[in-house]
Structures are given as C-alpha cells and as structure tokens.
Amino acid sequence: MNLSQLNYFKKLAEVLHYTRAAQELFITQPTLSGAISSLEKELGAPLFERNGRSVLLTPYGEVFYEHVYLALRAIDDGVAAVSARSSASFGTVNLGTTFTTQDHYLPSLIRDFEEAFDKRVIVKVFQGFTNYLTEQLHRGALDVAFCGKRDNEPDIAYFPVKHYELALYVRDDHPLASADAITFAELNAVDLHTYRRGTPIGERVAKMLEEADVRGASLGYDDDVSMGSFLSYSGGNAGALMLDSLGAQLFGNLHQVRVEGVPEHFYTVYMAHHKKHVHSRAVTDFIDFVKAHPGNDLIGQVLPEAVAE
Structure with missing residues (x-):
C-alpha cells in the first residue's frame, strides 16, 4: 500500500460516498474504486459495504480507519514541524467560525492579516457550530476556530477576542418595540424563542432563564441567523432572546x-x-496576529468566570 491509497481510504471513510469522495480528491471514481479494491485485497478483509448509493465502514474498516487517521496526522505534524522552522510564512490556515463572528469582525481580521503577510498565507474559512468546530480541532481538520468555550477541554487553548450583548428582539410592529427595557417577568408574556441546550450559548441562556423564573421559552435554535430569519417573518407575539450579532x-x-x-x-x-498539534509557521503567525489585533474587544482584559463561556 502507498500514501495515496491511505489518503483515498481516509476520505471515503469520512464522506461514505464514492462519487463525492472522488470529486473532493480530484480523481476519477474508477481510480478510487481500484485503490480501495487493492487495499482490501492486500489486507485480506472488506473495508466497506454498499448501502444504496453510499457505503458504510465494515468493522474491519472502522479499526483500519483509526490507525490510518493517526498515521496521516503524524505525517501532517511532521510537515508542519518542518514548515514552522522556515524563515518565511506561507501556506494555508484552515479556519472554522460560528455565524456570530461573521459580522464586521472576521472579514476585517482576515483582510488585515492577508495585507500584513502580502497574501502569502491563504485563509480558508469553514462554518459550523461550536461543538462541531471543537471536534474538528481535535481531528486536525481545522487549525483555528472562532467559537464559544466548551467545558472539559484541557487540550484546547482558548483566547478571548470578542464579546456580544444578549437582548430581546421583536419585530417593529410588536407591542414591545417601543420599550427601551423590560424585566424578566415581562418576558413571560412573550412567545419567546432562543438558543437550544447542548451548546455553550444555549446552556448559559437556559440557566439564566431558570434562575429568573422565565418559563415556556422555546429552546430550539443553533444560530443567530436562523433565529433572526424566523422572527423577521413571524407576526403576533413572537420575540427572540439572542446576541447582537449578524442574525x-x-x-x-x-x-x-x-x-x-x-x-x-x-x-x-x-x-x-x-x-498538542504541531502548527505550521503560517498558523502560528495567524494565532499571534489575532492576539495582537486592535479589533479585539478584550485585549489586556481578564474575564471573570461568570462571563468566560
């Protein structure tokens, strides 16, 4: 077996679809099928089984994937270690982000970084929710992420960059639209929607509502944009408790x-x-650049535990 076959196997194991895997690898489907067949013949065991137009990993394939993933990660770390010793910064930064930072903050940050490094470093941006982004950091699929802070993540380094306020949002034709402020008790009269539990922001909002005895809120949204869209096209008594961000x-x-x-x-x-991952020089430079960027709200500030979510 060779490195190409292992990379082909890893991609197919992750997308579980021959056509899509071949497209993402920029090879033909017969080439991919031939490489997988050769691997299975060499190993003496089936790695995939058909499931309609898709495939599933067999028990043999699941075991093999864990070892292939670690082996390819070790090779990537070796390449990054060599790159980090280079005197010039070049390459790619795989950056994940939640919806929240896609307001003025992230576009300005990337623009300033690319100008500072004369576009020798390419920043590729991927969108997701905090839990997914953290998992991708562990897997090595992402170098850096802008997200919330999850508990019990000792291997993830978190650096605060931006804070957002939480407020009630209603349509302009809602009775509360003319109010400057309301109390928690008044929220009980609103058809209230907010973030779902299981996410850092959702858990924090749910805890606050419980302590304030606000009942009946619908905890169903993963992101600000979906919530804002729902609210914008909903009449009646609907309101949304959400961040003052893109949504x-x-x-x-x-x-x-x-x-x-x-x-x-x-x-x-x-x-x-x-x-614990070895970062390339490009990624290290990006991290250092973000920490010193004047667009951060929180440079030089120490956050109290109550805020550091």
Missing part, C-alpha cells in the same frame, strides 16, 4: 429591547486551537 443585523424590521438583569458582555467568542 440581528441582517433583518431591518427587528428592534432591540434591553432586558434588565442580563449580565453585560453576556457572551464571549474565543479563538481556539489545539495545544
């Missing part, structure tokens, strides 16, 4: 109402990266 900025018919008792700087976004 609110995209829709011109939404009005912000401050909720008394919501902590200031409610939610913090972090730059996250894996402590």
